[in-house]
Amino acid sequence: TDGKLALVASQKKEILALASDPLLTVKNISEKTNIPLRTIYGMIETDLDFRHEWYTIAAQKDVMRTDIVEDSLFKRAAEEKGGNPAETIFYLKNRAPHRWKDKVQQEVTGADGAPLMSVEALRSFLKDDDEAPAQVTAKQRKALPIPQNPA
Structure with a gap:
């Protein structure tokens, strides 16, 4: 039994060592170690320590x-050899969305993160301002975080 456990431990060590190579896929690792894919995936599924190491390596990879x-891509662009812009954009947006995205989200707040207008001031504006009904539609009023029928 000890020989089998040692073999399993050595296989895990070998798999994890190969997994750190960013150019190797799970299939490549399977072929290099002669360990079936289903065995590798089985170890990931059943062995918590192995799974933790596997996913830590995968994140780094x-x-x-x-x-x-x-x-x-930078080297190609700098050397003006072109490339496939659509492929480049797709890859970067999907692999590093925090760094490569079209949509920029901006939030506007008052001083120290406070709302621009207090709920009370907004209620007063909507209630007292003669022009408010013309400027704020019923649909817009419903979207405001204010009770529709204040007591």
Whole structure:
């Protein structure tokens, strides 16, 4: 039994060592180690320590892969060799969305993160201002975080 456990431990060590190579896929690792894919995925599923190490390596590997592609794309762009812009955009937006995105989200707040207008001031504006009904539609009023029938 000890020999089998040692073999399993050595296989896990070998798999994890290969997993850190950003250019190797799980299939490549399976082929290099002669360990079936289903066995590797089974170890990921059943062995908590192995799973933790696997996913830690996978996260690091993902960052490395993105960096490799970014460097390659930059080098091609700098050398004016072109490339496939759609492929580049797709890859970067999906692999590093926090760094490569079209949509910029901005939030506007008052001083120290406070609302621009207090709920009371907004209620007063809607209640007392003669022009408010013309400027604020019923649909817009419903979207405001104010009770529709204040007591």
